[in-house]
Amino acid sequence: MRFIDTNLLLRYFTRDDETKAKDVKDLLQKVGNDEEKITTSLCVIFEIVFTLEKYYKTPRPKIKDALSFFLSLNGLRLPDKELYLQALELYVEKNISFSDAFNSVFCLKNGIKEIYSYDKDFDYIEGLKRITP
Numbered sequence: 552m553r554f555i556d557t558n559l560l561l562r563y564f565t566r567d568d569e570t571k572a573k574d575v576k577d578l579l580q581k582v583g584n585d586e587e588k589i590t591t592s593l594c595v596i597f598e599i600v601f602t603l604e605k606y607y608k609t610p611r612p613k614i615k616d617a618l619s620f621f622l623s624l625n626g627l628r629l630p631d632k633e634l635y636l637q638a639l640e641l642y643v644e645k646n647i648s649f650s651d652a653f654n655s656v657f658c659l660k661n662g663i664k665e666i667y668s669y670d671k672d673f674d675y676i677e678g679l680k681r682i683t684p
Contacts, residue, residue, distance in 0.1 A: 552588040552589065552590055552628060553587075553588070553589050553590075554589065554590055554591060554592075555578075555589045555590070555591050555595070556591075556595060557595045557598045557599055557602070559571075559575050559578070560575070560595070560599055560621065561599065561602060561603070562575055563575035563576060563579065564599070564603060564609075564617045565603070565607055565609075579621070579624060581626070582624045582625070582626035582627060583624045583625055583626065584625065584626070585625040585626045586626065587626050588626045588628060589626060589627055589628070590627070590628045590629055591627070591629060596618065596635055597649065597650065597653075599614075599618065600614055600618070600642070600649040601649070603617070604649075611642060611643045611646070612643055614639075614642075615639040615640070615642065615643045618635070618639055619636060619639060622635050622636055631660075634653065634656050634657060634660060635653070637656040638652040638653040638655070638656050639652070640652075641655060641656065641676070645672070645675045645676070647672040647675065648672065651670060651672045651673065654666070655673065655676045655679055658679055659676075659678055659679060663679075664678060664679060664680060665679070665680045665681075665682050666679055666680070666681055666682070667681075667682055667683065667684060668681050668682075668683075669683060
């Protein structure tokens with residue numbers, strides 16, 4: 552198994568370097584066919600969302616579609632894949648930050664119903680109550 556870093560995925564998603572984008576596409580096809588096994592980290596997923604949104608001005612639905620495609624690859628080994636997919640749904644549906652969306656689904660999956668925060672984005676999450684200290 553190998554680790555895939557942010558910069559490879561950004562080349563593929565943005566196509567800002569066609570040669571590298573094609574190379575990554577070929578790799579992802581192997582991963583999709585389960586010919587290659589890869590993993591990544593929470594940090595990489597967050598970095599992709601942040602970079603696509605802030606620097607490339609990519610609309611949220613396109614970010615969701617791109618990462619949903621990546622997360623669904625057969626050869627990608629990533630614990631709690633479903634959390635990322637659920638977080639992407641909330642990120643688009645509720646128009647909240649990806650980190651707030653991820654933390655929301657993390658809490659709900661783990662039976663946590665209250666969150667200490669000053670961030671009012673959590674007020675929009677069904678089943679989660681925001682409280683302040």
